[in-house]
Amino acid sequence: MDQHYRKEQIGEWYNAYNNDIYNYIYFLIGDHELAKDVLQDTFLRAYSNFESFQGDNVRGWLFRIARNLTIDYIRKKKPLLFLVDSFPIIHATEPNPEQIAMLNEAEQELYMGLSKLKRAYRDVIILRKIKEFSISETADILGWTENKVKVNLFRGIKALRKELEKGAYRHETV
Amino acid sequence: MKQFDQLDELNQTFVSINHKVKLTEIEKNEVFGEIKKRMNDMPPKPTKNTVQWKYLLASVAVTLLLVVTVIPILTNSGKDFLGINDQNPSNSSSDSNLVVSDAKEEYLVVKIINNTDVDIPQLELNVYQNGELKATQGSMNADGSPVEIGDYFEFTFTKEELTGVTSLEAVIIDPIPNKGRALFSSEMITLTVTEDKEYVFEINGSPKSNVYLQSVEPDISIESNKKKETINTTIHKKENEIAAMVQENVTLGLRKEQVESLLGKNYHEGISNMDGREYWRYDFGNKDYQYPNDDGEIGDTKALMNGELQAQVLLYWDKEENLNAFSVLFQNQKDGKVYIYYVLSDKSSGKSEIQVE
Structure with missing residues (x-):
């Protein structure tokens, strides 16, 4: 495979998907600088594994790499079995000021509500609702069955609505 | 809350939040600049030598075919077969060198x-x-x-x-x-x-x-x-009695009944969201302690800090129901800080202080 072509292709993919992948990672880990690092590593991994991309869904492939790199990072940083702050590293009482400041009240509440959910729910809600992947694409990225995606999405939305109704994070900040 | 009374509104917020969280143009360019630099620094990828198995099989088949057809020609029987006399004895040896290459790489x-x-x-x-x-x-x-x-x-x-x-x-x-x-x-x-x-x-x-x-x-x-991280892991009874007992007595490979006899039968069981392994969690604390999370693998550092919990133990089981990994979260009675002691499935272990917000 021609190296020049490969680099050009990575450049095109980066232009097309950089924000899409950046904010996906950000929703997973809640850390701007770290999300930038993982974004960078995602495209470098895509470059070094270029030949392994066989399909036509490059967006899904890049998201799968991004998710695996994010989990790798968390595993490396937290090989402790007990998660001491819910994955991701979001502290619901301490929103990242730069990124959150630009959100309106409803969006901030949604962000905080998401951070309170268990990982499986958050995973599926981010991909299906925020990133708008199909059920089949979401199943591919997460390595789940489509049925599992549907069940977790249903339960996740229910749990999210409950969190939003509780508004617990608001009171904690006071 | 009120903003999300209607599912449609929630869906709209999902879409709008996706467009709000983004990199600045400068950041985009910085990240891409670094990607380009690192791509240029990478050496050309070596050809994979075993992945193209179809070609490998085809090559093996062709080689075998050549061996079957060429070797008889090069041997005496081959010569007989072709009716050629032994006119140039050196040919035989030079040809066999082609079959068994002497180009040795390390x-x-x-x-x-x-x-x-x-x-x-x-x-x-x-x-x-x-x-x-x-x-x-x-x-x-x-x-x-x-x-x-x-x-x-x-x-x-x-x-x-x-x-x-x-x-x-x-x-x-x-x-x-x-x-x-x-x-x-x-x-x-x-x-x-x-x-x-x-x-x-x-x-x-x-x-x-x-x-x-x-x-x-x-x-x-x-x-x-x-393994570089595994230093000063010993927990003394004065620091935390439960954690010291766990460290001393719990080892990888224990059976469930052995753990029950050590730590009791009052545990919460669940399936790990990370990797699907079965886990048990023990909460050693006040009788009225209520675990606050849906996800049972999250340590309750707040309860450790306020004294509701003395220690929390998480154990993972393999398919044969042997203890595969475990960790204990505890407050050190000497310095008041929260620590975690863990033993992973590769037998590496460690102790780390947990920053409690």
């Missing part, structure tokens, strides 16, 4: 035993030196079948590719027709290549979650990155 072999809990269709090994990708090689069975648990992948590198302080990363590649491939990377293992020998590793853990490489031999030149 190679090092790396074997990776599949010690995960699944058969692996294909494995890629990335070789890093000085933080840069030096070589990548893929390996799979010639007939395309997965490498079963207990079987091994073999990689052959030139001495130039594998020399000195080297980090290895295994990537499990799971072909999904028409959808690309799922990638699961192992943790990095660093070794110093000093001898011409076969290096044997195991790939352990469970794909899709925690996969790591481990040396099969107790070779002092091989260091797992993780």
Whole structure:
């Protein structure tokens, strides 16, 4: 495979998907600088594994790499079995000021509500609702069955609505 | 809350939040600049020598065909067959040199035993030196079948590719027709290549979650990155009695009934969101203590700090119901800080202070 072509292709993919992948990672880990690092590593991994991309869904492939790199990072940083702050590293009482400041009240509440959910729910809600992947694409990225995606999405939305109704994070900040 | 009384409004907020969180143009360019720089620094990817198994099979078939047809020609019987007299005895020896090449290159072999809990269709090994990708090689069975648990992948590198302080990363590649491939990377293992020998590793853990490489031999030149962290792990009774007892008595490989006899039967059981393993969680604290999370693998540091909990223990079981890994979260009575002591499935252990907000 021609190296020049490969680099050009990575450049095109980066232009097309950089924000899409950046904010996906950000929703997973809640850390701007770290999300930038993982974004960078995602495209470098895509470059070094270029030949392994066989399909036509490059967006899904890049998201799968991004998710695996994010989990790798968390595993490396937290090989402790007990998660001491819910994955991701979001502290619901301490929103990242730069990124959150630009959100309106409803969006901030949604962000905080998401951070309170268990990982499986958050995973599926981010991909299906925020990133708008199909059920089949979401199943591919997460390595789940489509049925599992549907069940977790249903339960996740229910749990999210409950969190939003509780508004617990608001009171904690006071 | 009120804003989300209608599902439509929630859906609108999902869409709008996606457009709000983004990189600035400067940041985009900075990140891409770094990507370009690092792509340029990467050496050209070496050709994978074992992945194209169809071509390999075809090559083997052609070679066999050639051997079957050419060898009789080169031997006496071949000469008889062709009716040629022994006019040029040197031909025979020079031709046989073509069959058995004397071009010897120096190679090092790396074997990776599949010690995960699944058969692996294909494995890629990335070789890093000085933080840069030096070589990548893929390996799979010639007939395309997965490498079963207990079987091994073999990689052959030139001495130039594998020399000195080297980090290895295994990537499990799971072909999904028409959808690309799922990638699961192992943790990095660093070794110093000093001898011409076969290096044997195991790939352990469970794909899709925690996969790591481990040396099969107790070779002092091989260091797992993780093991560097394991210092000063002893917990004294004065620090926390429960944690000290757990550290002293709980070991990997224990059966469930043994753990029950040590820690009691009052535990919460669940399935790990990370990797699907079964876990037990013990909450040692006040009688009216209520675990606050839906996800049972999250430590309740707040309750440890306010004295509701003395310690929290999390244990993971393998398929044979042997203890596979565990950790204990506790408050040190001496300094008032929260610590975690853990023993992972590769037997590495450690103790870390937890920053409680």
